Amino acid sequence: xxxxxxxxxxxxxxxxxxxxxxxxxxxxxxxxxxxxxxxxxxxxxxxxxxxxxxxxxxxxxxxxxxxxxxxxxxxxxxxxxxxxxxxxxxxxxxxxxxxxxxxxxxxxxxxxxxxxxxxxxxxxxxxxxxxxxxxxxxxxxxxxxxxxxxxxxxxxxxxxxxxxxxxxxxxxxxxxxxxxxxxxxxxxxxxxxxxxxxxxxxxxxxxxxxxxxxxxxxxxxxxxxxxxxxxxxxxxxxxxxxxxxxxxxxxxxxxxxxxxxxxxxxxxxxxxxxxx
Ligand code: ACO
Numbered sequence: 001x002x003x004x005x006x007x008x009x010x011x012x013x014x015x016x017x018x019x020x021x022x023x024x025x026x027x028x029x030x031x032x033x034x035x036x037x038x039x040x041x042x043x044x045x046x047x048x049x050x051x052x053x054x055x056x057x058x059x060x061x062x063x064x065x066x067x068x069x070x071x072x073x074x075x076x077x078x079x080x081x082x083x084x085x086x087x088x089x090x091x092x093x094x095x096x097x098x099x100x101x102x103x104x105x106x107x108x109x110x111x112x113x114x115x116x117x118x119x120x121x122x123x124x125x126x127x128x129x130x131x132x133x134x135x136x137x138x139x140x141x142x143x144x145x146x147x148x149x150x151x152x153x154x155x156x157x158x159x160x161x162x163x164x165x166x167x168x169x170x171x172x173x174x175x176x177x178x179x180x181x182x183x184x185x186x187x188x189x190x191x192x193x194x195x196x197x198x199x200x201x202x203x204x205x206x207x208x209x210x211x212x213x214x215x216x217x218x219x220x221x222x223x224x225x226x227x228x229x230x231x232x233x234x235x236x237x238x239x240x241x242x243x244x245x246x247x248x249x250x251x252x253x254x255x256x257x258x259x260x261x262x263x264x265x266x267x268x269x270x271x272x273x274x275x276x
Contacts, residue, residue, distance in 0.1 A: 004042065031067065043094050046104075058110075107128070127186050128186055129186055141170070248273070257271050
């Protein structure tokens with residue numbers, strides 16, 4: 001499939017790993033209506049793209065994403081309710097609906113500033129790795145709005161309540177190391193190691209059965225707010241549908257390799273999968 005090109009977003013590939021890059025570096029990758037439409041389209045494209053097995057979302061230049069574009073997203077749509085509604089719908093669609101249901105693993109590679117509305121796509125990605133000197137902030141309070149959209153929900157979903165309240169109410173910024181401490185990202189590494197560390201995770205994910213990975217992602221997300229009894233029912237049915245969806249699982253290849261062939265230890269790493 002030929003790559004699509006966009007005004008506000010770039011697609012770059014390293015084999016089966018696809019980088020989706022917010023590409024308004026001169027505006028610190030603030031999210032304009034145009035960027036929302038491009039991201040929505042690009043993610044739908046990559047979800048169906050057979051070459052893409054892992055998606056890494058990052059920002060061009062020294063910023064990951066400076067939040068909603070205060071001029072183009074807020075001020076210039078203030079008197080245009082139709083455009084406000086359209087861009088608001090696209091904004092929520094890609095940052096939450098598409099990303100949280102994405103069929104392949106997604107990694108946020110946070111290379112710099114991450115403010116306000118950018119927390120939604122950060123929390124929607126399955127994994128997040130930040131530069132130690134990346135700067136995160138719920139800056140909304142600094143200029144008189146609340147962390148809206150679903151940012152306040154993202155915070156309370158991802159962080160302990162004390163951390164969510166502190167950073168939302170004070171607007172105080174914090175770095176990548178602090179983002180690890182409060183559970184917002186998985187790892188923080190020196191900036192010059194960020195890409196290598198992110199690719200290391202992406203390559204680890206590539207070794208796994210993609211259906212198991214997808215069902216695991218869906219299961220972990222779905223049970224988050226369920227009662228234990230409901231989760232048990234749901235996960236039982238989910239495992240049954242995985243058996244039906246995937247021949248390798250139906251054939252219990254992994255179990256045979258451990259119990260019969262004794263050719264690997266599942267506790268220590270994935271077995272060598274047949275090349276697809
Ligand atoms: N909306 C619109 N334009 C932006 C935004 C934004 N969120 N962030 C940066 N820009 C623009 C600036 O206006 C400037 O444009 P100009 O060159 O036409 O003047 C350009 O990007 C560069 O910005 P600087 O401030 O000059 O860059 P610097 O590197 O010094 O600072 C920083 C970067 C810290 C990100 C700063 O721009 C900033 O504080 N931006 C606002 C961040 C924010 O509060 N985001 C939350 C928005 S609200 C929400 O998401 C719900």
